[in-house]
Amino acid sequence: MHDSADREDLGEWPNPLGMEGIEFIEYATTRPQALGQVLEMMGFRPIARHRSREVLLYRQGRMNVVINAHTSSMPRSVQPTETPVIAAVALRVRDAAAAYRRALDRGAWAVPTHVEVMELNIPAIHGVGTSRIYFVDRFREFSIWDVDFVPIPTVDKQPPAVAGLHWFGLVQYIGIDRMADWCEFYRELFGFAELPDEQRFGILPKGRILRSPCGTFYLQLIEPEPGIVDIEGSESLQRLGLGTPDVPAAVAALAARGVEFVASRQVHADERGALTRSWLGDVMFELVHHDVPADAGASA
Structure with a gap:
């Protein structure tokens, strides 16, 4: 994270949140293995598992896809169903706390978080339907995957992108x-x-x-x-x-x-x-x- 002085920098400029792309896309489904097979056909590889939840991380090149089969007790959450749905998109930003606060100031609806032991608190707002939009500022040398996920042994953490x-x-x-x-x-x-x-x-x-x-x-x-x-x-x-x-x-x-x-x-x-x-x-x-x-x- 950044100090409070940096957090005052977000304002009326072409990239007000300091956005730098997509960190991950999340699917929710009760059929994680079936969706995993689809992702593998598309060139993704499973590289890590969540420490405490039924969540898998797939990757190819710079693209991260999360398959979430964990049933949440939080209100307005996307619950896993047999047909997979896109439950969330995580945006890379310069400062997650500042981006989150600015979004709320502009009228976004906050998503309450319930953080378990050894888990990061990733700020999020409500997107279309029951989906969420996360703000992530840990994506370089130290990332969110280093805290919440355990690498799958013997798997290449950086599988190359197909074509x-x-x-x-x-x-x-x-x-x-x-x-x-x-x-x-x-x-x-x-x-x-x-x-x-x-x-x-x-x-x-x-x-x-x-x-x-x-x-x-x-x-x-x-x-x-x-x-x-x-x-x-x-x-x-x-x-x-x-x-x-x-x-x-x-x-x-x-x-x-x-x-x-x-x-x-x-x-x-x-x-x-x-x-x-x-x-x-x-x-x-x-x-x-x-x-x-x-x-x-x-x-x-």
Whole structure:
């Protein structure tokens, strides 16, 4: 953490929270082994277990994915269900306490924490649905994984990324006529910026694209199409976007690992992107053409 003098620095600048990307994505499910098999097909490897809870850490390159099968007694928590859901996203920030306080000052709802012995208190606010948004400032030489998790013996802690895969962003489903509300939420609390409609990525260009203030990932907000599907009241984080400098190479590498991709007249793999078929009810990944970040070789 940083001293109080540093914590006064967060203000009205393009990156108000000192954001530096995504630290981890968390899934909640009662079928952790089944989801783990899916992640391994996608190139992730299990590298550590939580000290006291049924939680596993998977990694490839700089991407961390947590599978949480622990039933929480805290109110408004995402409880594990048979169909995996994206329960949380953790943002890397310069100072977690300062970022948390600024978010609350801007109207965010705090998530109460219950910390066990030998566990870190990671501040969090409520996100879409029952999901959480964590603020993490320990991600360099000493990280949150060094405290709460025990490495799995004989496993490489830094498994390489398949075909340069890295975080590109998340897709969020929103309710009808909620686009302005969610754009304001991400703009006011975090400093996200809306991209022009003509600036699009991948093969599923619907909705509104927001760029993170650190420029390392994007959010895609998608409203239901009237008369086709109504998700009012069930807003959620729907899928992960993975960037790769060579989509066909990534598709070939993942296909060799058993991953199947959607192939129809409307949606099919090409140089811009690809969409995996869904597993376990609703788990899928979207590949997007995107160069590997300059610091992608840094330790997670």
